Amino acid sequence: EPEVTQTPSHQVTQMGQEVILRCVPISNHLYFYWYRQILGQKVEFLVSFYNNEISEKSEIFDDQFSVERPDGSNFTLKIRSTKLEDSAMYFCASMTGQVDQPQHFGDGTRLSIL
Amino acid sequence: GESVGLHLPTLSVQEGDNSIINCAYSNSASDYFIWYKQESGKGPQFIIDIRSNMDKRQGQRVTVLLNKTVKHLSLQIAATQPGDSAVYFCAEINNAGNMLTFGGGTRLMVKP
Numbered sequence: 001e002p003e004v005t006q007t008p009s010h011q012v013t014q015m016g017q018e019v020i021l022r023c024v025p026i027s028n029h030l031y032f033y034w035y036r037q038i039l040g041q042k043v044e045f046l047v048s049f050y051n052n053e054i055s056e057k058s059e060i061f062d063d064q065f066s067v068e069r070p071d072g073s074n075f076t077l078k079i080r081s082t083k084l085e086d087s088a089m090y091f092c093a094s095m096t097g098q099v100d101q102p103q104h105f106g107d108g109t110r111l112s113i114l
Numbered sequence: 115g116e117s118v119g120l121h122l123p124t125l126s127v128q129e130g131d132n133s134i135i136n137c138a139y140s141n142s143a144s145d146y147f148i149w150y151k152q153e154s155g156k157g158p159q160f161i162i163d164i165r166s167n168m169d170k171r172q173g174q175r176v177t178v179l180l181n182k183t184v185k186h187l188s189l190q191i192a193a194t195q196p197g198d199s200a201v202y203f204c205a206e207i208n209n210a211g212n213m214l215t216f217g218g219g220t221r222l223m224v225k226p
Contacts, residue, residue, distance in 0.1 A: 004157075031212065042219060043158065043203065048212040056212045091157050093214075100165055102148050103214060105157035 002026045004106035006092050012112045013082055021077045021109045023092030029104075030097035032075045034067065036060070037108075038088040046090075049075065050097075079111075087113045122201060122221045129226050133191040137204035137217045142185060144206040148214070149178060149189045153200045158216075161189070161202075191222075199224045 005024045013019045025032050034046040047057040049067055066078045075094075079086055089110050093103040127133045139147065145166040150158035164171045164178045164187075171178050177190040187204050201221050205214040 006157075033212075033214075035214070043205075043214075043216040045213045045215065050212070056208075056210065058213075093157075099211075100146050100163070102160045102163050104160060105150075107155070107157045 004092055004094055004104055006090075006106035006109050008109060009107070010110045010112070012114060015084055015113050016081050019079050019082055019111065021079075021090050021092075021111070023075045023077075023106060024073050025075055025092065025094030026104060027073070028096065029094035031055075031095040031103075032067075032069070033093040033095075033103060034077045035091045035093065035105075036088040037091065038085075043091065046077070082111075082113045084113050087111055122219050124221045124223060126223045126225060127194050129194060129196060129224050131194055133189075133194045133198070133222055133224075135189045135191075135202050135220045135222065137187040137189075137220075139185050139187060139204065139206045139217065140215070141206060141208070142182075143209055145209075146207040146211070147178070147180065147187055148205045148207070149176075149187075150203045150205060150216075151198075151200045152203060152219070158203060158205075194222075194224050196224045196226055198222060 007022045032049040037043045047061045048055045064080045068076050089108040091108045093105045095103045148163045149161040152158045162173045175192045179188045201219045203219045204217045
């Protein structure tokens with residue numbers, strides 16, 4: 001069964017450094033998402049992406065965050081200058097785009113900021 | 115997914131019993147709901163979904179009930195197995211269909 005894959009599984013970065021989290025969505029999916037789950041909290045929406053542009057973003061997704069689909073398969077989340085509070089699990093998800101279809105999630109990248 | 119340390123409601127059931135996990139949602143305009151299962155170290159895994167024009171939907175060993183009057187969802191798991199042990203989240207989709215809002219989650223523990 002096709003699945004969303006994320007790399008790396010764990011990323012350790014010094015505060016202030018840039019980090020790029022990578023995702024390969026399911027191949028025929030058209031909508032892409034990033035969510036995060038801070039330890040001890042619930043899964044939170046960050047951003048949705050369709051047709052090479054952001055379609056919605058939350059207040060968490062500030063100017064330090066950006067997303068990109070650099071080629072036909074990858075979908076990336078960049079955090080420009082990481083802060084301690086960016087430490088979390090980051091999940092990528094994708095969806096076909098048909099009405100009432102679920103989003104399918106990857107297994108996440110654990111981001112640890114030191 | 116990382117749920118260690120998350121202060122979650124916990125449901126503990128005996129293997130073979132039925133489980134019922136409840137969820138209250140917030141947006142009365144939401145018209146599509148999903149239940150996800152999250153095992154330790156994994157991302158949310160789709161279980162079952164339901165549209166707001168339905169009040170019940172059945173899958174394999176799982177049933178979702180929707181009560182729009184009180185904005186309540188439940189997930190019923192029949193003949194619960196040890197492999198069902200996980201954190202379960204309900205999620206609602208926003209009106210534009212591009213953003214999931216997750217509930218706080220319930221940890222299901224199955225005793226052999």
